[in-house]
Amino acid sequence: MAAPGAAPAAGRYVGAVTSDTPVRWGILATGKIAHTFARDLRRTPGAELVAVGSRRLASAEAFAAEHGGRPYGSYEELVADPEVDVVYIATPHALHLENARLVFEAGKHVLCEKPLTLSTADAEEMVALARRHDRFLMEAMWTACHPTIIALRRRLAAGEFGTPRHFHAELGFLVTADPGDRMVDPALGASALLDMGVYPLTVAHLLLGEAESLHAVGDTRTAPGGTFDTDVAIVGRYPGGVLATLTASITSWSSRAAALATDRGRILLDDFHHPTRAVFQPVAPVASWTEEQGAVEPVEIEPDGPVIGAGYGNEIAEVGRCLREGLRESPLVPHAQTLTLLRQMDDVRRQVGVRFT
Ligand SMILES: NC(=O)c1ccc[n+]([C@@H]2O[C@H](COP(=O)([O-])OP(=O)(O)OC[C@H]3O[C@@H](n4cnc5c(N)ncnc54)[C@H](OP(=O)(O)O)[C@@H]3O)[C@@H](O)[C@H]2O)c1
Numbered sequence: 229m230a231a232p233g234a235a236p237a238a239g240r241y242v243g244a245v246t247s248d249t250p251v252r253w254g255i256l257a258t259g260k261i262a263h264t265f266a267r268d269l270r271r272t273p274g275a276e277l278v279a280v281g282s283r284r285l286a287s288a289e290a291f292a293a294e295h296g297g298r299p300y301g302s303y304e305e306l307v308a309d310p311e312v313d314v315v316y317i318a319t320p321h322a323l324h325l326e327n328a329r330l331v332f333e334a335g336k337h338v339l340c341e342k343p344l345t346l347s348t349a350d351a352e353e354m355v356a357l358a359r360r361h362d363r364f365l366m367e368a369m370w371t372a373c374h375p376t377i378i379a380l381r382r383r384l385a386a387g388e389f390g391t392p393r394h395f396h397a398e399l400g401f402l403v404t405a406d407p408g409d410r411m412v413d414p415a416l417g418a419s420a421l422l423d424m425g426v427y428p429l430t431v432a433h434l435l436l437g438e439a440e441s442l443h444a445v446g447d448t449r450t451a452p453g454g455t456f457d458t459d460v461a462i463v464g465r466y467p468g469g470v471l472a473t474l475t476a477s478i479t480s481w482s483s484r485a486a487a488l489a490t491d492r493g494r495i496l497l498d499d500f501h502h503p504t505r506a507v508f509q510p511v512a513p514v515a516s517w518t519e520e521q522g523a524v525e526p527v528e529i530e531p532d533g534p535v536i537g538a539g540y541g542n543e544i545a546e547v548g549r550c551l552r553e554g555l556r557e558s559p560l561v562p563h564a565q566t567l568t569l570l571r572q573m574d575d576v577r578r579q580v581g582v583r584f585t
């Protein structure tokens with residue numbers, strides 16, 4: 229044991245998160261989403277950034293100068309910092325599994341960016357690693373932690389908006405990245421489905437339950453290192469005969485909207501993967517379809533609690549809550565849900581004709 233007042237020795241982490249101390253975060257990688265996450269972390273009560281690791285020390289130093297924390301020039305040094313409780317993995321998807329293994333072996337908890345891995349098999353391995361090391365693991369599926377999505381799920385389940393029948397969601401934007409960028413490099417997991425399609429599939433799952441069948445078509449592009457999907461369209465059947473149409477694209481600008489049609493009206497979501505507005509537009513009951521439908525006031529679906537920062541703060545707060553309660557997975561993003569969605573994406577990719585080798 230270290231002498232009182234001595235700096236903690238590097239090595240295997242044995243600490244525990246308590247209710248009266250902040251959760252101490254390390255960030256692994258210094259790319260685009262790592263910066264966004266760090267900005268929200270600062271706004272999240274009970275969370276503190278203590279360290280950041282990068283492949284290049286200069287990059288970690290620049291990140292630390294902007295956001296705080298101790299900079300490290302390698303991921304190995306980051307995970308060895310004894311004051312880090314939980315590590316946020318923000319590398320390209322193809323690297324998530326090896327990064328998570330490093331973190332678990334150092335005895336730390338993990339919040340890992342979406343998609344958790346490239347395939348179900350890799351995700352099962354990551355979950356098994358978390359269990360073997362008795363550590364917390366959550367996919368950073370911020371959508372599931374968003375207070376508006378939580379409110380919508382609650383009110384939908386209570387039958388407030390009628391019976392869902394059709395769901396549509398589309399997410400896409402034009403990606404103009406240089407060769408080698410993770411968005412267009414098959415070796416790093418380039419895929420419209422994995423980057424964007426995971427959101428419509430996840431929201432459909434959260435609102436409708438587990439899909440009974442999914443059928444997909446897509447368009448692909450061949451780049452050095454392989455072929456990847458640039459556009460995907462999925463039709464799905466969900467419990468109760470609810471039908472969904474879901475699209476993802478890195479070649480075009482989608483509306484980023486979702487709509488759920490029920491037998492009482494329509495729920496409309498702007499920026500559905502982190503809703504900036506959610507509204508139920510009821511349709512007045514009429515005796516027959518030939519009668520003119522009466523105007524009914526729309527119902528704003530307010531979030532269940534504050535949205536923290538851009539919404540990443542809510543997933544950061546959820547991880548903190550779980551760690552304080554000694555949980556090893558979050559009820560909002562349980563391992564089984566993440567695995568189900570990865571199985572769906574394996575299936576969609578097979579139908580579209582894309583394989584990671
Ligand atoms: N939740 C969301 O809203 C959201 C949004 C965007 C992205 N994401 C997810 O976050 C992950 C990262 O996305 P991003 O847009 O931040 O990517 P990015 O800007 O390309 O950053 C990725 C970082 O990973 C590190 N890295 C390690 N090995 C690498 C390699 N061989 N090639 C490239 N980078 C490597 C680099 O950090 P160092 O040089 O510091 O080591 C790099 O800056 C992806 O899994 C993505 O799906 C989530």
